[in-house]
Amino acid sequence: MRPLINIHRIPNINFMGLRHIGFALSALMTIASIVLFFTHGLNYGIDFSGGTIIEVRSTTGPANLAKMRSDLDSLGLRDVTLQNFGGPEDVLIRLQEQSDKTQEQTVNQIKQKLGSSFEYRRTEVVGPTVGAELIKAGAEATILALIAIAIYVWFRFEWPFGVGAMLSTLHDTITTIGLFSLLHIEFDLTTLAAILTIAGYSINDTVVIYDRMRETMRRYKSMDFSELINKSLNETLSRTILTVSTTALAVLSLLLFGGEVLRGFSIAMLWGIVIGTYSSLFIAAPLLYYIRPKRSAAQSADAGETAVRGKS
């Protein structure tokens, strides 16, 4: 049985010619993300910001948001937001910690006020200390992941590859955070998990391309470096696109069917997969034109690769 769709032709795209556009676009996106992060901020979920959320489902048809809002307003609570969450019956009530009463009292008040025509599907109360710690731990974990990945790539290849991998991964993480700031999507623990996963996954294409570059460097000792990068990128383009597609399909299905709770996670993953592919092609590979690995060193790195192969 032969494949129905067959890619036989190796494309001939001049990636190196597009590199300035790529760099400019990425610089723009990165700076915009950083600016957004500091001006617009992130819409932290309660994992990080602390506070209370109550997810309710109206048992009497679609929820009347206006009525619920006025009911809750009469309790004199500060910073209460209501939003539909999934279906029209589902409402997410979100509120900050109240200064004059405990979060527990607030939850009880709300439950009393809304009465029994609602099913209380989820109640989460997080104190402010835990959130601050999690932000710190999350930032630490992300930075550590970037460093660990860079060190691994450096160890397996050479330092210029490590630098290229780290910069492109950094670009992927920063722009993901930027997207969340721009679209004001809730940023919670699962989103953070997605960002760490992106850091680990977006490097995959980069590794595939670097592997090929190293191989090409060995085979064509005198090839022009720009041509070498182009050749490697084009030769690996089909696998870059295909590997990304399969993962994107899985994530797309999570986004469409996985429910509200996984929405932030799926959006972050999907963006990360797309941007990770882009950055492998337009950042990670062309960067090596500027921080060129030594061609003689490719030989010694080859020995390392054979050692790993030996384990199979």
Place this chain on the structure above:
Amino acid sequence: MLYFQGWKLALVLGVCLLGFIFALPNAFAPETIAHWPSFLRKQVSLGLDLRGGSHLLLQVDMNTVEQERLNSLVDEVRTQLVAAKVGYSNLAATAGHVSFTVRDDGRMNDVRNIVNKIDSSLDVKIGAGETVTLTPDPAALIQRRTSAVDQSIEIVRRRIDETGTKEPTIQREGEDRVLVQLPGVENPEHVKEILGKTAKMTFQLVDPNASPQDARGARLPPGDVLLPSSTTANGQPTQYYVVRRRVMVSGDTLTDAQATFQNSVPVVSFKFDSTGARRFADATRENVGKPFAIVLDNKVISAPVIKEPILGGAGVIEGNFTVQSANDLALLLRAGALPAPLTVLEERTVGPGLGADSIHAGALASVVGVVLVVVFMVLFYGLFGIFADIALFFNLCIMLAGLTLLGATLTLPGIAGIALTMGMAVDANVLIYERIREEVRGGRSLISSLQAGFERAFGTIFDSHVTTLVAGALMFWLGSGPVKGFAVTLSLGVLTSLFSAILVTRLLIVTWLRRLKPKVIPI
């Protein structure tokens, strides 16, 4: 390439078979597999976000632990100095130290000996004006903190067990926290109430010569303390008592407590151990006719008058109880006192409706995701795509079996991790197949193309998997509940996909080569 060593063949087939067998129970309802052999009854345990229940993160108040240590040190120093007839003043616990002034500097050596006898690890500093400062040893303090958390966990467990909650999980989290998970509990208010009390009970004499009114006007006789009643009206205590600081008998000598009725009013009956019974007998014998206070967490439950010496080591506590509050008090006394108060840092409760919906959504997303990936692989790789899909099936089995056998908890993000790794698992196949295509294009023979494809793709596959594992490990380390669940499935999925995409696919291709002796590779 054509040759698959015997042991390798057995290993691959064995792992696939075991994976299938141990994953199988997860496809059935628990009732269906109830009479299966015991090793096949294990299913993946579901996290609270899927099965519904309450999650409480509690913090042990370490300040109290330290303060209590200092307070008891003050008491010991006072007792010892008085016994040795050393004059002192300004004895107090402040900011991590205990300090006092010795009146006669000629007795300094005696003071040193006394302090050394109390606790030789204390750091003693003698400053100007005969001021002695005692600082507890940092190592001893750390040990005290650790044991305070351990003890808290034990008491929390006893209290929760007493409430009859099924399968609670109680574990240490970080340095000074306790994580409590209560599956099926939809309203954790009662549990929180029970855990919110330290439940330190003492029996202390009421000072008959001091009136609460005077004492509230700041004229508290030395050695006395002003305590509110536990009954409240409009949020205010109904009464105050002036109570002797000295504890007659403390609650840790109780061996049993039960809620019962006396004259059809709920009361709590209790029994002392032999030490407690003797002390209680002595104290009541010496103070017949005087009132004593039953104090719980610095609140007076009641203050009855001692009518006659209580020699049997048992008694009842009266005090405006409802059936519920009598039951709770008995429970708290049986379980014992917490070494320090607990505060709730985080509380998450998921109702069974949302849990079921999440399972449904997660399962649907995974199935759709897998179907899309399976179709995609067939479209792009034909027969080899089918091989990849078979490997993917075993990958899923081995992954589920791994989660089951490891006793990991499956959360909603965990399901997302499974769906995600299904998409990532075939990446290895893509890399191998693309390499094979390339080798074919380069003019290699059929077998040598296959061989080169597997061998050359391996390094790349290995590298890309390691980086994802690094991210997974960091997430696990960072992990709080749901993220940990994701980290586990992601890491496990990456490992199993390495096995399935490389070894299982290769076995399938080798078998195909041998059986059908094809002339061309159909990709």
